Amino acid sequence: MGKQKLWTRNFINISLSNFFVFITFYYLLVSLPLYTISDLGGNELEAGLMVTVFLLSAIIIRPFAGQWLNTIGKRKTFLLSLVIFMISSLLYFFPTTSYSVLLLRLFHGIGFGMATTAAGGIVADLIPDSRKGEGMGYFIMSNNLAMVIGPFLALTVMNQYGMDAVFLLSAICGIIAFITGYFIKIPTANIQKPATEVRSENKQKLSLHNLFEVPALRISIVGGLFGFIYSSILSFVSVYAQEIGLIEASSFFFVVYAAVLLISRPFTGKWFDMYGPNVIIYPSIILFAIGMLLLGITNSSILFLLAAALIGLGWGTLFPSFQTIAIQAASPSRRGTATATFLSIFDTGVGIGSSVVGMIGAKIGFSSFYFYSSFYVLFGILFYYFIHDKIVKLSIKKTQSKSSGASTSI
Incomplete structure (x- = not known):
């Protein structure tokens, strides 16, 4: 085929x-x-x-x-x-x-x-x-x-x-x-769609169940927790670069970020399809954490741009992986709702993060914030495992156990 x-x-x-x-x-x-x-x-x-x-x-x-x-x-x-x-x-x-x-x-x-x-x-x-x-x-x-x-x-x-x-x-x-x-x-x-399905959808009442896709909530929450830290890159990396005297290098931060994405995307997407999300997500979290650590301790343009590359490879791979999981958790007719659920929760994380990071950065400095946030990102391995991965594995085991029981009874 x-x-x-x-x-x-x-x-x-x-x-x-x-x-x-x-x-x-x-x-x-x-x-x-x-x-x-x-x-x-x-x-x-x-x-x-x-x-x-x-x-x-x-x-x-x-x-x-x-x-x-x-x-x-x-x-x-x-x-x-x-x-x-x-x-x-x-x-x-x-x-x-x-x-x-x-x-x-x-x-x-x-x-x-x-x-x-x-x-x-x-x-x-x-x-x-x-x-x-x-x-x-x-x-x-x-x-x-x-x-x-x-x-x-x-x-x-x-x-x-x-x-x-x-x-x-x-x-x-x-x-x-x-x-x-x-x-x-x-x-x-x-x-x-069948006429009965269309009529049923049109009669749906406005409810939390209809506005949000429940199976996509867990991975959306994980995405929102990581989005909190991503907001610090989006909103304050140029401010931080000016603070540490790397304002000229800051203009290349997202260029390097995007270049790494372009190079890695053909491989990471295919590996996701071939081997499953975990093979991609766990290493990507580690790379994201290392990138944040380097960003927090950088004192040169080389380290600054190396951090950009690792963050681009780590977070740039995590985001589409999370969104793909959210979409795959939904039935075909609910993919739009799953997308809305994921993006709403993710944007909430980014929106809250932008405000909170600004306040924290003003108090302790962005260098310290980026340094400590690397541990938060690394802790994200536990977020992902307990909120999503462990529950999915348990669900698969239950399904296999029921199938095995049914085969035995037959």
Whole structure:
């Protein structure tokens, strides 16, 4: 039997649409706080709220978006989200106060939360079952590339051409995200359902069970616990680099991070599919911990960038692995809800982490924080084992025991 095809037109389009959604997110993540202070006369609190309000609205909308994927359909939900996202991207030219920008960020976050949830549900349908780990790894790599290109592009455009150019490029990315998303076709086999099932779904009441995918909760909690530490990289690594006199090297941190991802992704995804998640996850946690340790003790550009490589290999492998496990825990009709569950809990970890890490870093210094956080990450082996791995193994043993008992009785 031949190898199932991964790189289809639909898979490429969903990856491109996701890339342009995330590049807009990271692009504005860097530029809007500076714009708030320098152009709108806002303070640091208002600048920080530009990120918080956006993520908060995304977190709140995701469980509902996961439900809509099952009721009104994945493609319709995705296109609606891209329309909201595109319109929001076009409106940044008009607000003249920090409060009006915050209102726009609230609206923009709704589109982002819906789009990322729908994209995760759709791509799970497009990737062949035999290549789930590999496919999710490549798909999530579009996020990682956006994380590198977005901030670099934002600072370059803002410094050379001003904020009007920043907003123009943001609008263009929003439009491209919609265009590439529009041409995605979900295979008929994945969207056709019996009429009785459709009627049953449409009658579903709004409940925690319908908004969250219970089998995906355990691995989502693990992802959220690691997301707490990842937020310190996302939000404060450039601040830390400035503190220790490595500001020039900081611009290459995420470049090295992404380069390692590009090199390792073809192998880690395939190993996930061939040997199971544990072969990938346990070593990745150790690499992530070593990277954080090096980051905390670094005094040179070489160690700083080596830390970036290890964090990229460790965390960059863990995130798609966790999300793949969450999706595989759900039935095909609930993959969208599983994606929403995972991303909501993960973003909650990142959101809480950004606030807490800022306070801790201000008190003990980011060098000490990164050093001690390496032990937290290493302790994550226990998080993963007791919250997910041990329970899965016990469940498999029970299933095998029942099957064995049934065979004996026959």
